[in-house]
Structure formats: C-alpha cells, structure tokens
Amino acid sequence: xxxxxxxxxxxxxxxxxxxxxxxxxxxxxxxxxxxxxxxxxxxxxxxxxxxxxxxxxxxxxxxxxxxxxxxxxxxxxxxxxxxxxxxxxxxxxxxxxxxxxxxxxxxxxxxxxxxxxxxxxxxxxxxxxxxxxxxxx
Amino acid sequence: xxxxxxxxxxxxxxxxxxxxxxxxxxxxxxxxxxxxxxxxxxxxxxxxxxxxxxxxxxxxxxxxxxxxxxxxxxxxxxxxxxxxxxxxxxxxxxxxxxxxxxxxxxxxxxxxxxxxxxxxxxxxxxxxxxxxxxxxx
DNA sequence: CGGTATCCCCCGAGATACTG
DNA sequence: CAGTATCTCGGGGGATACCG
Numbered sequence: 001x002x003x004x005x006x007x008x009x010x011x012x013x014x015x016x017x018x019x020x021x022x023x024x025x026x027x028x029x030x031x032x033x034x035x036x037x038x039x040x041x042x043x044x045x046x047x048x049x050x051x052x053x054x055x056x057x058x059x060x061x062x063x064x065x066x067x068x069x070x071x072x073x074x075x076x077x078x079x080x081x082x083x084x085x086x087x088x089x090x091x092x093x094x095x096x097x098x099x100x101x102x103x104x105x106x107x108x109x110x111x112x113x114x115x116x117x118x119x120x121x122x123x124x125x126x127x128x129x130x131x132x133x134x135x136x137x
Numbered sequence: 138x139x140x141x142x143x144x145x146x147x148x149x150x151x152x153x154x155x156x157x158x159x160x161x162x163x164x165x166x167x168x169x170x171x172x173x174x175x176x177x178x179x180x181x182x183x184x185x186x187x188x189x190x191x192x193x194x195x196x197x198x199x200x201x202x203x204x205x206x207x208x209x210x211x212x213x214x215x216x217x218x219x220x221x222x223x224x225x226x227x228x229x230x231x232x233x234x235x236x237x238x239x240x241x242x243x244x245x246x247x248x249x250x251x252x253x254x255x256x257x258x259x260x261x262x263x264x265x266x267x268x269x270x271x272x273x274x
Numbered sequence: 275c276g277g278t279a280t281c282c283c284c285c286g287a288g289a290t291a292c293t294g
Numbered sequence: 295c296a297g298t299a300t301c302t303c304g305g306g307g308g309a310t311a312c313c314g
Contacts, residue, residue, distance in 0.1 A: 025250035026172075028257060032246065033170030035163075035307080051276050062308060067277060071273045077260035088275040089314080098253065105249055108242050109169065113162035116235060120165060123214035136208045172287080188296050199288055204297065225295040226294080 031076060036061050036069040038106055041095070044079060045103040048094040078102060168213060173198050173206040175243055178232070181216060182240040185231040215239060 031037050036058065043049060043057045055066050070093055073079040078099035084090040095103060128134075168174050173195065180186060180194045192203050207230055210216040215236035221227040232240060265271075 025247055025254060026176075028250035028254055029175055029246065033172075033175075035170075038166055038170075039163075055276095063277075064279095064309090065307060068273065068307090071271070075261050075264040075268075075273060076257050077264075083276095086275090087314090089277080091276060098256070101253075102249065105242075105246050108245065109166065110162055112239065112242055113165035116238075117162060117165055119235070120213050124212050127212040127214075131212075134208070136205065136212060192296095200297075201289090201299095202287060205287090220296095223295090224294095226297080228296060 031072065031078075032102075032106065034069070034072075036065055037073060038110075040066070040069050040073065041078070041099065041103045041106055042110060044093060044095045044099070045107065048092050051091050051093070054093065073099070168209065168215075169239075169243065171206070171209075173202055174210060175247075177203070177206050177210065178215070178236065178240045178243055179247065181230060181232045182237070182244065185229050188228050188230070191230060210236070 039058045039061070040054060043054060049057065051066070051070075054070070055061060055063065058066065061069070070079060070081065074081050074093075077096055079093050079095055082092045082094070084092075176195045176198070177191060180191060186194065188203070188207075191207070192198060192200065195203065198206070207216060207218065211218050211230075214233055216230050216232055219229045219231070221229070
C-alpha cells in the first residue's frame with residue numbers, strides 16, 4: 001500500500017472522506033442489516049405474498065414493523081406492492097428483479113448462517129465461560 | 138407446498154415454533170447487520186490489523202464501539218485477538234477461517250451494494266417524490 | 275384485510291474522562 | 295497503545311387502539 005490509508009476498504013468507503021458519511025455502502029447494507037428486511041426478502045423469494053401471509057410467515061414481526069419494512073423495500077425498488085380494489089382490500093408483494101438479485105446473495109448468507117450457527121453458538125458459550133461478567137453480547 | 142405453512146422460510150426458521158425466538162438465524166445475521174461489524178470484517182479481510190489501524194481505517198467508529206465490535210467478533214470465533222506484552226500494549230486482530238468465509242460473502246454483498254447504490258438512491262428519490270410526508274425512511 | 279396513529283420503553287451508540 | 299467506565303440521547307421497535 002502506498003498512501004496513508006491502510007487499504008482494503010476502498011469499496012466500502014469509495015470517497016474516503018471522514019466528513020462525508022453519505023459515501024460508502026452503509027445505507028444499502030442497513031437494509032440488509034435491519035431486523036426484518038432479510039426475513040421478508042427470504043419469504044418473498046419463494047413467491048408473491050399477501051400482507052397477512054407475510055406476517056404469519058415472518059414469525060414475530062408486528063403489523064407496524066412489517067408495514068415499515070415492506071414500504072422501505074418498495075422505496076428501494078426491491079419489491080413491488082400491488083393493491084386490488086376488493087373489499088376488504090387485497091395487497092400483494094413481490095420481489096423486483098433487483099430484489100431477486102439481492103435475495104440470492106441473502107440466501108448465501110442464510111445458508112452460511114445456518115451451517116455455522118451451531119459452531120458459533122458453541123464459540124460464544126466458550127468465550128462467555130472464559131470471560132465472566134464481561135457484558136459483551 | 139403441502140403443510141399449513143406458506144413455505145420458503147424453513148431455512149430461516151428451522152424449528153417453526155412461534156414461542157421459540159432462539160430458532161432461526163437472526164442471531165448470526167445480527168452480526169452482519171450491526172453498524173460496524175461488516176466494515177471491520179472488510180478491513181481485516183485485507184490482513185492483520187492493530188487496534189489503532191482498525192480505528193483509522195473504519196472511519197467514524199468510536200473507541201468504545203470498535204472495542205465492542207471486535208470483542209463480539211472474537212466471541213463468535215470470527216477473529217482472533219493477539220496481545221503482545223510490549224509497553225505500551227500491542228494488540229492485533231486477524232480473521233479466522235470462519236471469518237474469512239463470512240468475509241467472502243460480505244464482499245459479494247458489498248460489491249452488489251456498490252453497483253446498485255446509484256439506482257437505489259434514484260428509486261428512493263422517486264418514491265419520496267410520490268409519497269410526500271410519509272415518514273418512511 | 276391491511277393498514278395508521280400514539281404512547282412508551284429499551285438499548286445502540288456517541289462523547290468524554292480515566293488507566294495499565 | 296489499547297482499552298474501561300459513565301453519562302447521555304435518539305430512535306428502533308413493541309403494544310394498543312382505531313380506520314377505510
């Protein structure tokens with residue numbers, strides 16, 4: 001490495017300016033990072049879903065958070081929202097092409113998580129045993 | 138799909154029990170999701186780093202949050218922490234094999250984010266224009 | 275059915291000060 | 295240099311009630 005930078009993060013912080021938080025990919029990663037988006041994307045990767053179907057499939061999500069989550073995904077162009085003028089209302093959600101691209105990456109992450117979950121849980125238990133009362137979680 | 142389940146989330150919720158929040162891969166995904174882990178992993182994917190090097194490379198992270206982040210990564214067996222008994226102390230961090238596996242997936246996500254950032258930003262602007270004062274962010 | 279609108283609480287995370 | 299220890303604040307997110 002030649003500059004004053006330690007290198008390696010250029011992709012994550014393309015502009016390199018400490019005073020410019022809008023650079024980097026955090027805003028996109030935040031969508032992957034938030035509590036429910038990944039789970040909603042995973043469910044929608046299996047096909048079109050109605051609001052209620054989504055809520056039942058994504059165990060534990062509140063109505064409020066599901067609404068916020070699908071709205072944000074729609075805003076990012078990751079899902080399309082379709083309203084049918086029935087009574088009562090019928091609304092379906094579906095991944096866009098962009099959403100499907102992301103979901104395939106999310107699937108890799110999910111697969112990795114599933115196959116490493118046991119080992120990580122064990123690692124945590126061992127660490128906690130050797131570091132009592134550290135407060136780290 | 139044959140059962141009463143809408144299907145598609147088995148990987149994300151292997152046990153399917155609503156009363157068992159410990160199931161699923163959220164706890165692993167949370168590590169990917171939190172603010173700094175991904176950035177630290179990305180930096181460490183370029184090689185071993187000292188604490189101060191990490192803090193300079195990961196622009197914006199506070200000392201406290203960097204400490205917490207590397208401790209959690211260590212706890213999960215994603216990084217190793219090595220203390221050299223020099224004065225003052227020297228501490229280095231390095232990805233484990235498991236950490237390198239995850240970092241390669243994170244890299245895919247980072248690449249995707251970088252190439253889709255502009256389009257997503259545009260999509261958000263359009264959505265905001267058509268949904269004034271919605272409060273969704 | 276598929277949402278809004280409110281209230282409220284917890285904790286993630288920054289700022290600052292101190293230490294082996 | 296590489297951390298702890300406190301204090302603080304904002305907002306993510308749950309619970310509940312109401313609506314077209």
